[in-house]
Amino acid sequence: MATNLAQDLSLKLETLLKRTALSITDQQKNQLVQLVLLLNKWNKAYNLTSVRDPQEMLVKHILDSLVVSPYLQGKRFIDVGTGPGLPGLPLAIINPDKQFFLLDSLGKRISFIRNAVRELGLTNVEPVLSRVEEFKPDHLFDGVLSRAFASLKDMTDWCHHLPNENGVFYALKGQYHDEEVQSIASTFVLQQVIELQVPELIGERHLVIVKKKI
Numbered sequence: 001m002a003t004n005l006a007q008d009l010s011l012k013l014e015t016l017l018k019r020t021a022l023s024i025t026d027q028q029k030n031q032l033v034q035l036v037l038l039l040n041k042w043n044k045a046y047n048l049t050s051v052r053d054p055q056e057m058l059v060k061h062i063l064d065s066l067v068v069s070p071y072l073q074g075k076r077f078i079d080v081g082t083g084p085g086l087p088g089l090p091l092a093i094i095n096p097d098k099q100f101f102l103l104d105s106l107g108k109r110i111s112f113i114r115n116a117v118r119e120l121g122l123t124n125v126e127p128v129l130s131r132v133e134e135f136k137p138d139h140l141f142d143g144v145l146s147r148a149f150a151s152l153k154d155m156t157d158w159c160h161h162l163p164n165e166n167g168v169f170y171a172l173k174g175q176y177h178d179e180e181v182q183s184i185a186s187t188f189v190l191q192q193v194i195e196l197q198v199p200e201l202i203g204e205r206h207l208v209i210v211k212k213k214i
Contacts, residue, residue, distance in 0.1 A: 006033055013033060028093050034120055035089055039054075039057055039112075039116075042115070048108070064087070066087075069091055072095070077143040079102045081150065085112070089102070091145075092122055093122065096123075101141070102127050137162065141163055142168075152169075152184050153183045168211045189210065
């Protein structure tokens with residue numbers, strides 16, 4: 001059963017990736033499939049995501065995370081309110097040269113991430129159990145990522161201490177609302193809004209990039 005599911009997911013992942021410009025190694029594809037299998041297994045006990053179907057997880061969690069990859073600038077990133085490691089784990093898998101800190105305040109989510117890091121053999125992921133406003137990193141970040149975490153105002157207010165002087169906020173959003181940008185503090189500026197294309201995903205996806213004013 002597990003073998004069949006893994007094979008089905010591998011085929012589905014191949015089909016989805018062909019509809020993107022992403023270039024991913026066979027090992028990385030295998031790790032992405034293993035991540036879905038782990039998420040599916042843990043979800044039954046820990047209720048980590050409302051998405052129950054592993055095939056749907058590939059679209060709504062894996063591809064939805066991966067499409068952000070081409071826009072990441074820098075080496076050091078923090079994924080705030082990461083939940084079960086989204087978008088951080090998929091991005092870490094396909095960007096082994098970048099370092100990802102995955103922060104969440106719920107222990108069961110961080111336990112899942114620690115297990116996934118171990119099972120997948122990832123060396124570029126640091127799980128962090130903390131509230132974001134209380135986290136004091138040793139070094140600041142090139143990018144602060146969030147996916148379905150909070151409004152832009154809350155994200156920039158709560159995470160203002162995390163990016164370095166050139167660092168930016170990457171907010172993964174559904175529909176783009178201009179009024180959400182208008183609500184952020186005047187110390188921040190909208191840099192770019194990118195419409196993302198996620199194969200087989202119904203609904204809009206946008207990446208909103210915000211920067212501190214220097």
